[in-house]
Amino acid sequence: MLRHIVMIAFSDKKKAKAYSAQLKEMLIGLKSSISTLNKIEVGLNFSVRPAAHDIVLIADFDDENGLNLYREHPEHIKVLDFLKGKLEKSAVVDYYI
Template sequence: MIVHIVMFSFKKEKKKENLAKAKAILEALVKRIPSLNSMEVGLDFMQGERSFDLVLTSKFDDKEGLSTYANHPSHLDVVSFIKEVTDGAKVVDYEV
């Protein structure tokens, strides 16, 4: 199994609105991308100095499934939106 984790920092402008939209459109991907086995999207409530605003944890059967997800048109649409409203992201992919 492959686990894909991404942590995002959102821009201050319309932050609350953009976080809600990002969470909704990310969670909708589970129904659109067959290789995506599960996804959990969490919003940070601590808002600490080192905190990220949103974390995404998704699971795939294999590396090919992750690649299919990464290149799927629905995922690419979400990426376009997220790039506009974030300051950056950190990613970890690992095999279990």
């Protein structure tokens, strides 16, 4: 099983909560659209520390092929389009569990 973790910080801090809520809905909705997505969890950050991100995605797949199909899926591409021009920073970790 492969775990995919993405942390995102939005550049517009005044809109970060609204963006995070909208993004969470979009991400949770991927579960019904992408068959290779076994499990998804999305958390909204409450920390005010400078190194903090606004939202985290944790998603599980059977293998790298499943992750790649997710990345290329049209519904996931819509999420990427939503994020364009809104990011301050992001971090990604993919590992086997």
